[in-house]
Amino acid sequence: MDLFVAKETAFQQRDRKIVAYEDLEIGVFRLDGNFYAYRNQCAHRGGPVCQGKILEKVEEVIAQDKTSQGLKFSQEHIHIICPWHGYEYKIKSGLHPGNKQVGLKKYDVKLRDGGVYVVL
Numbered sequence: 001m002d003l004f005v006a007k008e009t010a011f012q013q014r015d016r017k018i019v020a021y022e023d024l025e026i027g028v029f030r031l032d033g034n035f036y037a038y039r040n041q042c043a044h045r046g047g048p049v050c051q052g053k054i055l056e057k058v059e060e061v062i063a064q065d066k067t068s069q070g071l072k073f074s075q076e077h078i079h080i081i082c083p084w085h086g087y088e089y090k091i092k093s094g095l096h097p098g099n100k101q102v103g104l105k106k107y108d109v110k111l112r113d114g115g116v117y118v119v120l
Ligand code: FES
Pocket: 042, 043, 044, 045, 046, 047, 048, 049, 082, 083, 084, 085, 086, 087
């Protein structure tokens, strides 16, 4: 079954929408022109992860002499941060950045006639 989320034009870049179907909530994200959908349930303790902040990954800049040059925001990796205890997940994969065994349940997304749909 295809669950309608919104018109494609209703999504801004780095936008997100939450859609509900029966007892299921799914967060749908638009990032770099692509769509990603995950169950709105954190792998830690079930928090509403898809409603958390969307932020760039923080990376440490290391010089050739191995000294730290401080921190910077990644231009490549964008994370969703669970509002309950701060677990982070990569929006493009749904995986925790430090533990690939921890991740969100992923759904396929279809674009049809200008609409965005989650495949259930
Ligand atoms: S429930 Fe998401 S970090 Fe704990």
